[in-house]
Amino acid sequence: QVHLVESGGGLVQAGGSLRLSCVASESIFNFDHMAWYRQTPGMQRVLVASITSGGSTYYSDSVKGRFTISRDIDKNTVYLQMISLNIEDSAVYYCYAEDVYRGVYGRGTQVLVSS
Numbered sequence: 001q002v003h004l005v006e007s008g009g010g011l012v013q014a015g016g017s018l019r020l021s022c023v024a025s026e027s028i029f030n031f032d033h034m035a036w037y038r039q040t041p042g043m044q045r046v047l048v049a050s051i052t053s054g055g056s057t058y059y060s061d062s063v064k065g066r067f068t069i070s071r072d073i074d075k076n077t078v079y080l081q082m083i084s085l086n087i088e089d090s091a092v093y094y095c096y097a098e099d100v101y102r103g104v105y106g107r108g109t110q111v112l113v114s115s
Contacts, residue, residue: 002026002104004095009109012085020080020109022095028076029053031097036069036080037105038091045094049080062088085113 003025012018035050049069050058057069068081090113095106
């Protein structure tokens with residue numbers, strides 16, 4: 001069972017930046033794609049950004065142009081660089097990894113954007 005550990009969340013003022021990290025317990029090349037989701041209380045978890053094993057990326061409309069997903073294969077790590085943060089970006093951010101056999105979430109990291 002792969003383990004995903006997120007870090008980098010915290011409290012930031014509106015307009016600020018954060019970089020989230022997700023370290024996997026095995027090579028991220030094993031997965032068809034990896035992604036970041038976010039969830040606010042009472043709401044469903046929603047996809048924010050994803051990256052395929054081939055390096056193709058996807059962004060939701062709400063973060064396009066502000067968030068960047070990237071990876072360091074040697075470090076088994078996926079990143080989410082977030083700039084121009086606003087209050088609506090406050091959420092728990094979850095890393096996700098998927099291949100044909102499994103889909104796994106990490107435990108999440110909290111991002112709180114203050115005005």
